[in-house]
Amino acid sequence: MTVAFEEKAVLEFKGRMLMMTVLLLKDLDPNTLHRQVSQRLDEAAQWLRDAPVVVDLADPGSADQVGLMAAVDTLRGLGVNLVALARNEHLDSDTAAMLGLGSISLAGGRDVPRSAEPAPAEQPAEPGHTLVIDQPVRSGQQIYSRGDLIVLAPVSTGAELLAEGHIHVYNTLRGRALAGVRGDQSARIFCQKLDAELVSIAGIYRVAEDLPEQHRKQAVHITLDGDAMRFADLK
Amino acid sequence: MTKIVVVTSGKGGVGKTTTSAALATGLAQRGHKTTVIDFDVGLRNLDLIMGCERRVVYDLVNVINGDANLKQGLIKDKRVEDLFILPASQTRDKDALTLEGVEKVLEGLKEMGMEYIICDSPAGIEKGALTAAYFADEAVVVTNPEVSSVRDSDRILGILSSKTRKAERGEGDIPASLLLTRYSPERVERGEMLSVEDVKDILAIDLLGVIPESQAVLNASNSGAPVILDSESDAGKAYEDAVARFLGEQRPHRFLTANKKGLFGRLFGAQ
Numbered sequence: 206m207t208v209a210f211e212e213k214a215v216l217e218f219k220g221r222m223l224m225m226t227v228l229l230l231k232d233l234d235p236n237t238l239h240r241q242v243s244q245r246l247d248e249a250a251q252w253l254r255d256a257p258v259v260v261d262l263a264d265p266g267s268a269d270q271v272g273l274m275a276a277v278d279t280l281r282g283l284g285v286n287l288v289a290l291a292r293n294e295h296l297d298s299d300t301a302a303m304l305g306l307g308s309i310s311l312a313g314g315r316d317v318p319r320s321a322e323p324a325p326a327e328q329p330a331e332p333g334h335t336l337v338i339d340q341p342v343r344s345g346q347q348i349y350s351r352g353d354l355i356v357l358a359p360v361s362t363g364a365e366l367l368a369e370g371h372i373h374v375y376n377t378l379r380g381r382a383l384a385g386v387r388g389d390q391s392a393r394i395f396c397q398k399l400d401a402e403l404v405s406i407a408g409i410y411r412v413a414e415d416l417p418e419q420h421r422k423q424a425v426h427i428t429l430d431g432d433a434m435r436f437a438d439l440k
Numbered sequence: 441m442t443k444i445v446v447v448t449s450g451k452g453g454v455g456k457t458t459t460s461a462a463l464a465t466g467l468a469q470r471g472h473k474t475t476v477i478d479f480d481v482g483l484r485n486l487d488l489i490m491g492c493e494r495r496v497v498y499d500l501v502n503v504i505n506g507d508a509n510l511k512q513g514l515i516k517d518k519r520v521e522d523l524f525i526l527p528a529s530q531t532r533d534k535d536a537l538t539l540e541g542v543e544k545v546l547e548g549l550k551e552m553g554m555e556y557i558i559c560d561s562p563a564g565i566e567k568g569a570l571t572a573a574y575f576a577d578e579a580v581v582v583t584n585p586e587v588s589s590v591r592d593s594d595r596i597l598g599i600l601s602s603k604t605r606k607a608e609r610g611e612g613d614i615p616a617s618l619l620l621t622r623y624s625p626e627r628v629e630r631g632e633m634l635s636v637e638d639v640k641d642i643l644a645i646d647l648l649g650v651i652p653e654s655q656a657v658l659n660a661s662n663s664g665a666p667v668i669l670d671s672e673s674d675a676g677k678a679y680e681d682a683v684a685r686f687l688g689e690q691r692p693h694r695f696l697t698a699n700k701k702g703l704f705g706r707l708f709g710a711q
């Protein structure tokens with residue numbers, strides 16, 4: 206007789222969205238790279254220096270393995286936290302593995318034309334500082350706050366709000382709102398009319414399709430409870 | 441004082457050129473010296489809508505390159521006093537439109553005492569549209585009542601807030617107002633199109649006017665006379681209202697509801 210034996214699961218796969226910085230390299234010359242990257246890192250805020258980075262190549266077709274290895278070494282030597290290589294027809298997961306990197310297909314990938322440059326992100330405020338925006342946030346615009354973010358105007362479909370702290374939208378939220386982007390699970394999202402494409406707290410997210418029906422187009426208050434997003438009426 | 445107005449949209453074919461022609465003509469009819477410039481290099485059609493295509497000798501690029509001076513490039517309208525057209529080039533390449541060149545042309549028009557300069561933007565959010573918008577003091581955003589057009593208008597509004605000369609100088613956003621064109625109240629009622637309220641809600645800018653979908657626009661472009669000159673037509677009246685509002689007058693919006701011509705209406709010939 207065999208005894209049915211159920212082993213306790215020691216793992217769980219979670220639907221999580223992580224914030225990663227993409228470093229697009231237009232040239233792999235190690236000297237140039239060293240000079241420019243170290244200069245940028247000197248100017249950059251701490252969050253950028255700690256950020257997990259995905260390396261993407263502007264011209265992956267012309268990159269040879271040796272050049273790529275040299276570039277990766279240079280970046281690592283400067284303390285850049287490399288985690289993956291953007292995947293495309295020239296750079297597969299084997300190439301990435303050889304460099305000790307994961308392989309990630311960037312959302313939209315190369316199909317997205319690069320010509321339409323995204324609107325520059327709003328200057329990140331100081332840590333803990335609240336950023337207040339009183340103009341509409343339009344499609345293609347991105348706002349980043351190192352503290353809380355308060356928006357007093359509509360946020361359009363195709364716009365993106367990112368905050369290390371809470372996000373308040375005292376108007377209609379049609380775009381994306383990502384609070385606690387550096388992992389603060391106590392971050393919250395408040396909005397007067399929820400019509401979002403996506404809401405996320407500390408990487409846990411819901412897309413428009415999965416928003417609770419009774420809260421759609423209503424005033425809501427969104428919190429994180431463990432791995433579950435909680436939606437409550439904002440009265 | 442000269443006011444430079446860009447007529448823009450993001451999405452193509454929504455009525456920018458129709459609007460530029462009507463707005464410029466309407467302003468000139470009221471005695472304001474106005475020039476309308478076609479920035480759509482390679483696809484010129486403002487001159488067709490204005491009915492002056494057979495009088496084009498020089499164009500915007502010629503003037504920028506110094507092949508002709510501004511006076512030679514400007515075409516004076518035959519119907520309306522105080523109205524001038526600066527056509528786009530059909531043949532030349534787009535790179536000829538430099539910001540320095542455009543600035544020189546605009547300065548020249550200011551010296552000639554133009555009160556309004558209307559810039560008919562090409563579609564898109566790339567260089568051509570940015571060049572047309574760069575020197576603007578004000579924007580008229582042309583939108584059709586459908587999702588993709590509204591999205592593109594939203595996008596262009598975002599771009600305007602950072603990419604005009606005023607924005608770059610830290611003088612803030614230029615004022616922008618919404619002109620909703622090709623509006624069909626019947627189709628709105630059937631839920632096939634967004635309503636005025638929907639569009640206003642999404643774009644959150646002032647409404648300059650609503651132009652109905654109208655056969656008069658087609659007739660006007662076929663006959664080479666801006667639709668605003670067809671003062672009996674619905675679209676002509678709607679553009680005339682928009683021009684009045686543009687100049688600060690308060691006017692109620694018209695043509696927002698469907699003409700109820702049911703069985704009763706047809707039997708008794710009621711309007």
Ligand SMILES: Nc1ncnc2c1ncn2[C@@H]1O[C@H](COP(=O)(O)OP(=O)(O)OP(=O)(O)O)[C@@H](O)[C@H]1O
Nearest residue numbers: 452453454455456457458563622652653654657658
């Ligand atoms: N109110 C209206 N009713 C009916 N047809 C219209 C109306 N407005 C514009 N049209 C038609 O739509 C088409 C596009 O108009 P127009 O050329 O003014 O658009 P545009 O935005 O300048 O286009 P492009 O992006 O190609 O420059 C034309 O055929 C025009 O006759």
Ligand SMILES: [Mg+2]
Nearest residue numbers: 456457480561
């Ligand atoms: Mg046009």
